[in-house]
Amino acid sequence: MLRELYIQDMLLIDRLELDFQAGLNVLTGETGAGKSILLDSLGFVLGWRGRADLVRTGAKQGIVTASFDLGADHPAHAILSEAGLEDDGALILRRTNARDGRKTCYINDRRCSGEILRRLSETLVELHGQHDDRGLLNPRGHRQLLDTFAGIDLGDIRAIWRKRAALAKQLQQAQATLAEAEKDQDFLAHALDELEKLAPEPNEEEALDAKRRLMQGAEKIRADVARAFDALGGQGAEAQITDAQRWLEGALDAADGRLDAPSDALSRALNELGEAQRGVEDCLRALTFDPLELEATEERLFAIRALARKHNILPADLAGFGADLAQKLRAIETGGDEIARLHQALVEAEAEYDQEAKILTLARQKAGQELARAMDGELAPLKLDRAEFVVQVSDADAGQDGVDDVTFMVATNPGAPAGAINKIASGGELSRFLLALKVCLTRNAQGLTLIFDEIDRGVGGATADAVGSRLSEIAKNAQVLVVTHSPQVAAKGAHHWQVSKSVIEGITHSRVIKMEDQDRVDEVARMLAGDSITPEARAAARALMSP
Incomplete structure (x- = not known):
C-alpha cells in the first residue's frame, strides 16, 4: 500500500508531501490544476516511461520519494531478496532527475538499476489512465489481457517455437549446403x-x-x-x-x-x-x-x-x-543422413508444438468463459446489467504465443449480436467496461494499489454514482486512488485531496490540500454547482456523501 509521496521541484510543484490511507482516496480540482503532475511524479519514481521535462524551472534536480507498506505475502519481497536489498516490511523508493536528464534511483537507500525498479513497480501499482481504454479497442492486446487473467505461462510454448524455428533453419541450411x-x-x-x-x-x-x-x-x-x-x-x-x-x-x-x-x-x-x-x-x-x-x-x-x-x-x-x-x-x-535426422527432429518439434498449442487454446477458451462470468458480475453494479461481455477465441497463424486470436466483444442491448467494443460501446460504456475489466484482471493481486485517472469520464448522474459505489466497494479490500471530476465519485471517497494552482511572484505553483468535513462538502458542492456554491449545492453534496 502506498503510504507517502514526497515531491520536490517537479514541474509546478516546489515541495509536497502526501500521506495516503487505505480505502478510496480521491483527488479533485479544476482542469489544469496539476492532478496529472501527481501521477507523472508517481510514475517517475516507479520507473515508468513518461514525459522527459519534469524538473521545475530554475531547479537543479527534481526528487520524488514513495513509501510503501508490504504485507507478509507481497510479491515485492521476492524481488528485493533476489536483488540483495534490505527488506524489513517497508519499501522506500527514491528517484532523482537532474536538469541534464540524468536519472538515479534508490531502493531502501541503495542505488539500483531502473530494471529492478520497474519489476518492483509491477507488484506495487496498477495505473489506469484516461486513454487506457485504447487497449480495449485494440484486439492485438486482448490475448495478453486474457493470458494475464488466467495466469498462463507462455515459457514452454515459446521455447518449443524457438526449437522448431532453429531446426527448420538448420534443415534449410543443410539442404542448401548439400545441393x-x-x-x-x-x-x-x-x-x-x-x-x-x-x-x-x-x-x-x-x-x-x-x-x-x-x-x-x-x-x-x-x-x-x-x-x-x-x-x-x-x-x-x-x-x-x-x-x-x-x-x-x-x-x-x-x-x-x-x-x-x-x-x-x-x-x-x-x-x-x-x-x-x-x-x-x-x-x-x-x-x-x-x-x-x-x-x-x-x-x-x-x-x-x-x-x-x-x-x-x-x-x-x-x-x-x-x-x-x-x-x-x-x-x-x-548429408542425406543428416537431413533425414533434422527432418525427423523438426517433425517431432512440430508435433510437440501442436500439442502445446492445443493445450493453450483449451486454457484460453476456459479462461475466456471465466472472464466473461467475472465481467457479468462486475457490469451489473455499473448499470450495465443488460450488457454481455464475450471473449472470442479464434484461429490464428502459428507463432511463439500459440495459434489463437482473442477478441473482446460486447452486446449492450438484449437480443443484439455481440460486436467489437469500439463499434458497440459508447464513451461512457467504454469507461465502465474498462473499470470492470481492470477489476477482474487485478482481483488476485495482493497488496496492489489501484489508480484510476478519470475513469468516470463520459458518465454522470446515476451511472457516475454507480461507478463511485463500485470503486468504494473495491477499496474495501484494496487501496484505490481516483482522479475525478465527478461529484458522485468524489462523494464516495474515504479520503479527499483537492489540487489547485496559484501564481506567486509570477511563478505558477500547484498545491494539494487534504480536505475534511465542511471543506470536503464545499468541494463536492463546487463540483456540482461551479464557482458559486449555493446552499442547495451544499445540501446536494451532503446527500451524495451520506452513507
Missing part, C-alpha cells in the same frame, strides 16, 4: 585425387626448396669445403699443432712450469680442431649428390607449387586443404 556441394562433387573428387597422389607433407615445399638450392651451389661450395678440410687435416693444421705440442712436451720439465698453460691450450685446440674436422667432413658428404636427385627434387617442388597455385593457396596449406576436401566429400555422402 551446393553436390554441384562440385566431381571437382572435389578430382582435386582430392590429385592431392592424394602427390601427398604433400606439411612444410615439405620449404624443405625441398632449401635442398634444391643447396644442391645447385654444391660444386662451388664443395671445392671450398674440401680445401678447408685439407687445411685442417693431417697434412695441415692438425700436423703442425701436433708437432708443436710434442716439442713443448720435451721442454716442460726444464721450463719450470712456464709451458704448462701453452701445452694445455694446444690440447684444447686439438679437441676443437677435431670437432671442426668432423663437421666439415659431414658437410662434404652432404654436398655429394646424384644429379638425378636434383632433377627429382625440382620436379616434386614444382609440382607442389603448381598445385598450390591451382587452388590459390599457400604450398604449406596443401595438406590441410586436402583434409577439407575429404571432409566435404564425406559431408556429401552423409
Whole structure:
C-alpha cells in the first residue's frame, strides 16, 4: 500500500508531501490544476516511461520519494531478496532527475538499476489512465489481457517455437549446403585425387626448396669445403699443432712450469680442431649428390607449387586443404543422413508444438468463459446489467504465443449480436467496461494499489454514482486512488485531496490540500454547482456523501 509521496521541484510543484490511507482516496480540482503532475511524479519514481521535462524551472534536480507498506505475502519481497536489498516490511523508493536528464534511483537507500525498479513497480501499482481504454479497442492486446487473467505461462510454448524455428533453419541450411556441394562433387573428387597422389607433407615445399638450392651451389661450395678440410687435416693444421705440442712436451720439465698453460691450450685446440674436422667432413658428404636427385627434387617442388597455385593457396596449406576436401566429400555422402535426422527432429518439434498449442487454446477458451462470468458480475453494479461481455477465441497463424486470436466483444442491448467494443460501446460504456475489466484482471493481486485517472469520464448522474459505489466497494479490500471530476465519485471517497494552482511572484505553483468535513462538502458542492456554491449545492453534496 502506498503510504507517502514526497515531491520536490517537479514541474509546478516546489515541495509536497502526501500521506495516503487505505480505502478510496480521491483527488479533485479544476482542469489544469496539476492532478496529472501527481501521477507523472508517481510514475517517475516507479520507473515508468513518461514525459522527459519534469524538473521545475530554475531547479537543479527534481526528487520524488514513495513509501510503501508490504504485507507478509507481497510479491515485492521476492524481488528485493533476489536483488540483495534490505527488506524489513517497508519499501522506500527514491528517484532523482537532474536538469541534464540524468536519472538515479534508490531502493531502501541503495542505488539500483531502473530494471529492478520497474519489476518492483509491477507488484506495487496498477495505473489506469484516461486513454487506457485504447487497449480495449485494440484486439492485438486482448490475448495478453486474457493470458494475464488466467495466469498462463507462455515459457514452454515459446521455447518449443524457438526449437522448431532453429531446426527448420538448420534443415534449410543443410539442404542448401548439400545441393551446393553436390554441384562440385566431381571437382572435389578430382582435386582430392590429385592431392592424394602427390601427398604433400606439411612444410615439405620449404624443405625441398632449401635442398634444391643447396644442391645447385654444391660444386662451388664443395671445392671450398674440401680445401678447408685439407687445411685442417693431417697434412695441415692438425700436423703442425701436433708437432708443436710434442716439442713443448720435451721442454716442460726444464721450463719450470712456464709451458704448462701453452701445452694445455694446444690440447684444447686439438679437441676443437677435431670437432671442426668432423663437421666439415659431414658437410662434404652432404654436398655429394646424384644429379638425378636434383632433377627429382625440382620436379616434386614444382609440382607442389603448381598445385598450390591451382587452388590459390599457400604450398604449406596443401595438406590441410586436402583434409577439407575429404571432409566435404564425406559431408556429401552423409548429408542425406543428416537431413533425414533434422527432418525427423523438426517433425517431432512440430508435433510437440501442436500439442502445446492445443493445450493453450483449451486454457484460453476456459479462461475466456471465466472472464466473461467475472465481467457479468462486475457490469451489473455499473448499470450495465443488460450488457454481455464475450471473449472470442479464434484461429490464428502459428507463432511463439500459440495459434489463437482473442477478441473482446460486447452486446449492450438484449437480443443484439455481440460486436467489437469500439463499434458497440459508447464513451461512457467504454469507461465502465474498462473499470470492470481492470477489476477482474487485478482481483488476485495482493497488496496492489489501484489508480484510476478519470475513469468516470463520459458518465454522470446515476451511472457516475454507480461507478463511485463500485470503486468504494473495491477499496474495501484494496487501496484505490481516483482522479475525478465527478461529484458522485468524489462523494464516495474515504479520503479527499483537492489540487489547485496559484501564481506567486509570477511563478505558477500547484498545491494539494487534504480536505475534511465542511471543506470536503464545499468541494463536492463546487463540483456540482461551479464557482458559486449555493446552499442547495451544499445540501446536494451532503446527500451524495451520506452513507
